[in-house]
Ligand SMILES: Nc1ncnc2c1ncn2[C@@H]1O[C@H](COP(=O)(O)OP(=O)(O)OP(=O)(O)O)[C@@H](O)[C@H]1O
């Protein structure tokens with residue numbers, strides 16, 4: 033008598049689109065734009081290409097909003113276009129490496145929102161590098177089955193050797209309200225991507241951020257999991273895929289980041305496991321014990337940051353100066369740290385005076401994996417840390433012209449939700465943010481003391 | 493060269509378990525308990541059964557935590573047990589009716605967390621009403637394929653005519669830290685379910701809340717969607733399932749809440765559609781226009797609250813008095829309202845003096861669909877509303893012994909995330925909360941004025 037139902041992933045997010053940030057007609061427009069822009073930047077900078085990203089928003093009759101984002105990235109192979117744009121939980125970023133994308137959901141949410149407000153497909157135009165053809169597809173999502181539906185496939189000769197992707201959506205939303213947020217999002221993105229040329233056009237305004245640097249930060253590499261982040265399911269799968277005869281020590285030293293034969297031996301002795309045992313003989317209870325001991329062992333090498341790509345202090349200061357135009361700016365890139373086996377790096381910058389507007393609290397600009405976060409400041413770990421600081425200790429008296437910029441990059445930023453707006457207060461991350469912020473605050477204090485002394489000298 | 497991957501829903505939540513509230517070993521224990529308790533209460537009160545819920549937490553050797561929740565509810569049919577406990581996005585609450593459950597994900601997250609920390613299956617014991625048998629299953633989740641795996645199925649004779657469900661998990665987590673939160677969660681649940689008998693046992697403590705009322709609130713009924721909440725995908729599916737020959741007016745009056753033949757006619761005239769047209773002849777662009785006009789039309793009847801089950805002022809005051817022991821308490825149940833076609837009712841209570849501890853800000857107890865919300869107060873709409881109020885206007889001077897209780901019930905509570913901890917600030921909900929809170933505050937002011945006058949009389 034009880035009626036049970038199975039929902040496909042697309043059906044689930046169709047019904048619960050607000051948990052992915054599509055909570056109202058204003059926020060949905062903002063989210064659609066950002067999902068496309070984040071994909072465009074990933075598709076360029078992660079492949080050694082200096083990004084050229086064009087964003088166009090048009091207002092049509094009857095409240096329709098046309099959103100178009102084009103990039104000069106790696107493009108999407110024709111065979112993959114349907115799933116990439118039309119199947120929830122499909123993507124190429126499910127590996128251990130810092131990227132803006134992480135869920136395999138973003139562009140599908142934008143396609144879904146357009147489809148449920150206008151019924152219109154997303155229009156894709158794409159070519160991979162050196163492809164002799166450019167492909168144009170219209171894609172709809174069969175929501176109940178989480179499958180792509182292709183319309184109007186066209187193949188054109190790629191005479192100019194173009195490569196990249198152009199994504200065009202037609203949706204209904206509140207562009208009037210969303211515009212300011214979208215402009216701010218683009219402005220802040222440009223602040224930390226000086227190697228990208230970003231142009232934005234809409235009926236009311238137009239912004240152009242020309243590339244001010246041709247130096248692309250080195251792309252991060254894919255890494256292996258760190259032993260501190262294991263769980264029983266992960267071990268069970270890894271062991272299942274091992275060949276017969278593999279020893280426990282060999283298993284550990286081949287599957288995990290920073291574990292060599294010697295470390296594997298030492299761990300086994302500490303944990304009370306025989307390093308030469310056949311790893312496939314471990315039973316479930318042994319895997320549980322192994323996981324717990326791997327999490328607890330203090331002798332692992334720290335996660336290596338080869339999977340990360342921090343902005344660096346120079347880039348951060350330059351971005352802060354160009355956008356906020358302060359009288360004083362400083363930045364700190366903390367050494368690599370980790371939580372639950374995930375490496376992360378925290379970067380903090382402070383801007384003071386000049387054109388920074390005075391306020392009762394410091395103005396906070398938050399970034400994570402190079403994405404500007406504009407919503408949910410109230411539950412973000414960066415806000416929590418900024419509130420902890422007693423600024424009078426650093427000679428700053430409120431109201432003050434003070435801005436704080438935070439950037440967290442990780443193979444897994446602890447986002448609180450799939451809408452990627454706030455970062456959870458993981459203790460290790462909180463601690464790193466505080467250390468970075470206090471270091472910047474000390475430098476500000478030295479600067480303000482110096483100013484004070486200069487003022488006194490003048491008076492004599 | 494680019495490697496793409498498809499994740500199953502269980503694989504997605506295995507990798508991103510923090511977005512479902514399983515963000516650390518303390519929070520995970522709390523979340524596992526609450527997912528089981530919310531299912532137990534739904535399985536009883538929504539079927540006219542006075543709930544008896546037993547919660548037991550045990551600490552085993554090596555940091556294992558055993559969580560066991562048993563109810564006297566409707567049970568789960570043997571054929572459904574595997575999917576119900578072992579398949580993400582499977583459930584019976586995907587209908588338009590107020591319930592604690594909404595995502596078809598909760599118990600699977602708890603099963604998943606146990607499985608990834610200990611490798612152990614969830615142990616289920618269940619019998620439906622009048623079932624001659626009791627079924628015992630051990631269920632694991634094949635995470636990569638989102639399929640249940642059954643171990644140890646046992647069938648026993650149901651000699652005592654028992655009905656209900658017992659769910660037992662073995663996981664690793666921080667019970668020491670989680671205990672206080674779990675106790676508070678149970679205490680607040682008991683505050684608003686006086687018709688339930690809830691017992692809680694753990695190594696350190698034991699709580700018993702005996703039923704103080706045998707009057708079960710009427711269960712809500714399943715409703716039809718309201719025209720204000722339509723979208724193009726919804727219309728497209730409804731039209732597809734219509735039989736040939738159905739007119740637009742007939743379509744509207746049969747598929748939507750509160751739309752009769754006359755209202756359907758009036759709407760069609762206003763919207764410029766022919767009420768007698770064959771609804772299956774609408775093309776995608778017509779559906780888009782129809783959806784937009786249905787959202788915009790001001791002549792619909794308000795959503796009927798048959799799908800809702802508010803607590804009521806009497807129950808709310810009694811619960812507040814028994815738990816907070818104030819000197820003064822009052823409650824308001826606002827009239828039904830709606831947002832995006834979803835009916836909702838806001839209820840607010842204030843408790844003052846007595847054993848309410850004085851504080852700089854009112855202590856806020858938030859509830860949604862009868863679930864206590866303990867985390868993420870910083871982004872919850874109820875907190876936003878409480879902060880807006882200037883309490884001095886109501887003769888309350890901080891610090892003050894003031895507590896505020898809010899309850900939002902809806903066919904779709906606008907939760908910010910699948911972990912169900914904070915409610916988004918939807919304007920209609922925010923407005924109702926403010927109206928309810930100010931009404932309670934005015935009553936408090938009258939009470940405080942009366943006290944003032946009594947004090948003055950005494951001085952004479
Ligand atoms: N502009 C683009 N150029 C090249 N590839 C793209 C582009 N946009 C999307 N893709 C591909 O499509 C995949 C799916 O994109 P989608 O936005 O849904 O998920 P994601 O970016 O991987 O993660 P997230 O959900 O966090 O955004 C990406 O992983 C990428 O491989």
Ligand SMILES: Nc1ncnc2c1ncn2[C@@H]1O[C@H](COP(=O)(O)OP(=O)(O)OP(=O)(O)O)[C@@H](O)[C@H]1O
Nearest residue numbers: 531535576583584585593594595596597598599657
């Ligand atoms: N104790 C129980 N007694 C009877 N049925 C249950 C019980 N627990 C779970 N179920 C059934 O299993 C389904 C799935 O439960 P699950 O917690 O995963 O999802 P849900 O409660 O529907 O939604 P949510 O994810 O919001 O909790 C429920 O819809 C219900 O039909």
Ligand SMILES: [Mg+2]
Nearest residue numbers: 071133138139
């Ligand atoms: Mg993306």
Ligand SMILES: [Mg+2]
Nearest residue numbers: 531593598599
């Ligand atoms: Mg549930």
